[in-house]
Amino acid sequence: MKIKISNLANGTYDYLFEGNIDEIKITEPYCGKYKTEVVLTKFDNQMILDAETSIEANLVCDRCAIAFKKEISSRYRMVYLFESEIPDSEKDKTEVNYLHPDSEKIDISEDVKDYALLAVPMKKLCREDCKGLCYHCGKNLNEGECNYVVEKIDPRWEPLLKLKNK
Ligand SMILES: [Zn+2]
Ligand SMILES: [Zn+2]
DSSP: EEEOOOOOOSSEEEEEEEGGGGGGOOTTTEEEEEEEEEEEOOOOOEEEEEEEEEEEEEEEEETTTOEEEEEEEEEEEEEEEEEEEEEEEHHHTTTEEEEEEOOOEEEEEEHHHHHHHTTTTOOOOOSOOOBBBOOOOOOOOGGGGOOOOOOOOOGGGHHHHHHHHH
């Protein structure tokens, strides 16, 4: 995922990278193909790069334990500075990379990979309203209600039962 920047005139450029995830060494839980869209804006002393990546992932639902596939999108912004001075407006909100003014290209695979891995959700749900598994019998409640009936003793009989058990 390299972008040639030598002799790049000031302006905005679009790039599209597509391929198999093993080509950029992105691993679990991702699978299959990746697609990264890049918008690069070149100025005299810096470049601003916005990247958005979508990759399908193999996940297991935290509630019902079913395996499912989901496309995860991740995006990031990176500022490349040809000088050592960082504009105030960018100081807090972005990541910054320094580049030698004579650099010929940038390779974004590491950043794409890092941000893709960060984008994997902590809580993995097969769907927002996943009902999970039945507490009693383990049935997947997304497939229907459980018929398990909790045997409830009429509270009026409880004292009698206690006597009986003595
Ligand atoms: Zn689920
Ligand atoms: Zn049940």
